[in-house]
Amino acid sequence: MTRNGGSETRAAILEEARRVLLDQGYTSLSMRSLAAAIGCTPTTIYLYFKNKDSLIHTLIDEGMNMLHGRLIQALEESSEGCSVERMRALAGAYFDFGLENQEYYEVMFMLHPQHMDRYPAAKYRSARRNLELFAEQLPEGPSQPVVGIQIWSALHGTISLLIAQRIDNKFSRDELRDLAIEQAVATVAARPIEN
Amino acid sequence: MTRNGGSETRAAILEEARRVLLDQGYTSLSMRSLAAAIGCTPTTIYLYFKNKDSLIHTLIDEGMNMLHGRLIQALEESSEGCSVERMRALAGAYFDFGLENQEYYEVMFMLHPQHMDRYPAAKYRSARRNLELFAEQLPEGPSQPVVGIQIWSALHGTISLLIAQRIDNKFSRDELRDLAIEQAVATVAARPIEN
DNA sequence: CCGCCATGTTTACACTGTAAAGTTTACACT
DNA sequence: AGTGTAAACTTTACAGTGTAAACATGGCGG
Missing domain, CATH: 1.10.10.60 (Homeodomain-like)
Structure with missing residues (x-):
């Protein structure tokens, strides 16, 4: 060459x-x-x-930045809404990103670390920004990050099962999307307002 | 030999x-x-x-049967409770099975089919039994299987991320367990009573 | 007894990631 | 211009993977 x-x-x-x-x-x-x-x-x-994993890591990083853009955009477009509406927009954007970028999503969130070198700390931080956005939409503010994690996890569950084709095709994607988003929204709505 | x-x-x-x-x-x-x-x-x-995948398939089948036993047991132990209590027991048992049998759980629900032959129809049915248990605990009965799928998906999200070590260790497993289960329970509690 | 079939091995192919050593190119400096 | 050096790339090799085709061997039924 x-x-x-x-x-x-x-x-x-x-x-x-x-x-x-x-x-x-x-x-x-x-x-x-x-x-x-x-x-x-x-x-x-x-x-x-360094090796195949570190190549994957940079792809993951790309994906994380793409996702961040989508989430931020969704938040901006719903910035005038209440926390429930912002969460609806955030969850919708997250869901759509996952299904529209399945292969990215897979390396970003579905690959088992045993097959993979530890994700470098610097890049890990950029990934965490995305998750923190969920906690930030809670009515009480980002004081309960674990609740944000839970909302994200639940969304991830549906997306990952759809990607892994573990959900029967007879269930419509749109309906699953709605249910997943409404579950996220409901979790927000159930929080006490403190800020 | x-x-x-x-x-x-x-x-x-x-x-x-x-x-x-x-x-x-x-x-x-x-x-x-x-x-x-x-x-x-x-x-x-x-x-x-036939090949490595079909070997994995029989392990998956084993796992599905183990899981079924656990879920049925949880349901029996909570059979006197209302649908909310039954779902709490079911979700708890599912969660615990996942974390206590991580390697089984991974092949059962986290492996991507592209790496894997299509799961045989007969075995697929035995897997589906487990999922149907979730819809059956809804107050309106199993008439809305998609809601059962959603509840299961959300639980799966937390479990799979924990197994894939994608959740920061600073978040306690017990707390995540509680939140996941309560989210499942809340989804049940929000359903109309019809039967 | 003989042939068949289940049970196993041998050998081989086409892949995979990646390490070590060798080669070529380009450029800076005397 | 000639030389040193570092960057860019190749050659070769190792150890592993799943799996197919051909061949061998044991035991059992006719």
């Missing part, structure tokens, strides 16, 4: 990895096929990424 | 597979190491199981 100044190769790797991830999913993303697609040898990739 | 009458080998395969699954997790479960552990060649396993 022609020398092309390093960072171009790195960009090509990421671009192709992203493409394969979206088209064929995580399992099809192999270092060798990746290398073949961009016209270099497998080991070249190791010049830019 | 000595001929030992077939079903013994099959039993040994399953026993070792179960052991590895519980000890080292799904990723460590390889046909070759499995064969080495029970003292046969990898291909011998293919006499008893």
